[in-house]
Amino acid sequence: MRALVAARTHLTAGDITEVRWSSDFRPRAALADRFRDGRVYLAGDAAHVHSPAGGQGLNTSVQDAYNLGWKLGQVLRHGAPVSLLDSYEQERRPVAAYMLGLPTRIHRGEQERGAAAQQLGLGYHEGPLSVGRAGALHSGDRAPDGPTTGGRRLFDVFRGPHFTLLAVGTDTGLPAFDGDGGQVLVHRTGACEAYGKGLFLVRPDGYIGWAGEDASELARHVPRFGLAPVTPC
Template sequence: MDNVDVLIVGAGPTGLTLACDLARQGVASRVVDQSAQPGAGGRGFSLKPLSLAALDDLGLTRAITTAGFVERRTRFHRGTRRLFELDTPPAPVTVEQPYPNVVALPQWRTEAILRERLGELGGKVEFGMRVTGLAGGEVTFAGGERVRARFVVGADGGRSTIRRELGIPFTGRTDEDTRAMISDVRLDGLDPAGGVRMWLSPDRGVALLRPVPETGVWQAVVSLGRDLAGDEDTLRRLLTERTGLPGLRVTEVLWHSVWRYNLRIADRFRAGPVFLAGDAAHVHSPFGGHGMNTGIQDAYNLGWKLGMVVRGLAPQGLLDTYESERMPVARAVLADSDRRMGGMMSWRFARPLAGPLLRAGFVRQQRKTRRDHPVYPAGPLIGEGGGAPAPDGALPTGARLFDLFRGSHFTVLGPGPVPGLDPALVHVHRVAGDFRVVRPDGYVALTSPTAGPVRAYFARFAAG
């Protein structure tokens, strides 16, 4: 039987982010996925600023920002009648905020970029490996193979086998009346330069078309309700009816899937050496564009902790903070996406001020989406003045802060030395002003005018 430090079940964005983070620390992991080949669907489209900072740390931002784009134009219709067009200029890039905007990229492309990075780091995804059982750190696959792992991470999506094997309830609700068909299509009769189009109608349902620049591909979403079939004929018919565009013709359906409204969270994100992350731990509506981002950030929170424990740099207790930090974030994300979804569903498109109100609401939401970074409250890893993501910046030497943070080490910026710190765990840089401790995942752990609290922080929480 094969033995491995970490077995990652599921090679979606969550599993791949974790695999990259562990690989760069030299931690041996296996990444398995039940699919015969990589997923093809556009699905999650938005990479938010905090995910971009995480991907920067993993050495991926250039690939992501080259392939991705900032969506600025959205055209709204009530029924088939044009209501207004929103043009949202990108927020300016600054030294402190190199990623102020949401980058749009089809999920299959984000996953491909992550897989490529994993390959550069010496890892790979084993496709066609379906996990069927888990008992006492031993994982069983459909073909009968068994693997013993010191740690197992269930990043195996909303229907997680790992969660089921652990017997952890997935608490929440499913609304069978709220269904949508999500697809990637090629079409004629619409200019991609016009940006995203949305058709809203209280009786006919919703349609959305989002171009993927320079590919000829569009993401098409149509609401289905309880009874409509999620097949290609229905997609074509609903697009024609709801857009009212006689020249619109879907020439090819590349991928499609039916989405149901689920709002659920696992009662626990950890059972001993087994963790749940991403959709395996929480699912919600796509409103707010949280899905993939929350999974990436779960993985980024867990990656350095798991890596440090496996490398003997930190005690096992460090792993307790994964659930205590990520579960409140997941709960807040569920509540936010549910609020946004409720707002859309209850919208009375027919009322006279619908256009201006919709415009104002959408602008508000876009601004919020750019800035919805979670802040970790005080806890074992967050001291005085900590909890928020550390901004980027430039030191008088010219060094860029994000470059100093890059890697799975803590960073101390401060006016003097802090004796006794393990250089494998902490990098210290001399900077005028107070001491600032930045965690490997880019969060400020604490600030202090003196070195004492810095020493105490590492003595208490990070000694292996």
């Protein structure tokens, strides 16, 4: 302890004369068997706990809350099918299970912090809401940032509780959403390497819910999100 304090602070080793209080730290890892039981939902530390060594607790909890929050909003306010709420556990529990092991390995010194700890590469490819692919991306990917034709950033376009229908590098016709009450922002932009070419329906939590080369299949999939049917291009 003297060597550590001397190396990290203005104090010298001789300034440390005694330890007046100490305690043992024992990491605990736990994962709830399910994140939903009827009308009861678990999120954050109520659903999963792990060693703080990786620093993912807050990020994972906030992602839980946003994932569940927009789905509750669509069901309660916009008539989405109740089955949309089932996707909360189906999407988030595998992520929590993966993150449970990472901090444990970091705590034990078996793995160093790296890109995995940033959680920017997490996705829902195997989730029930992921349909289609276009360009460089699959449905279920986290929608990347990038410049837009109008000089804004894509993250600025996505920011908010709305869905975004994003057309990248294509002049294909874009549908109108009937009576959606502003739930869907339609945005067209030029080529973007991170996306390639295609149409991407970006969910409120920033993940791609549908992707395709044109809008012909879009009308079949939007009702599960509580979005109004689309008017053909």
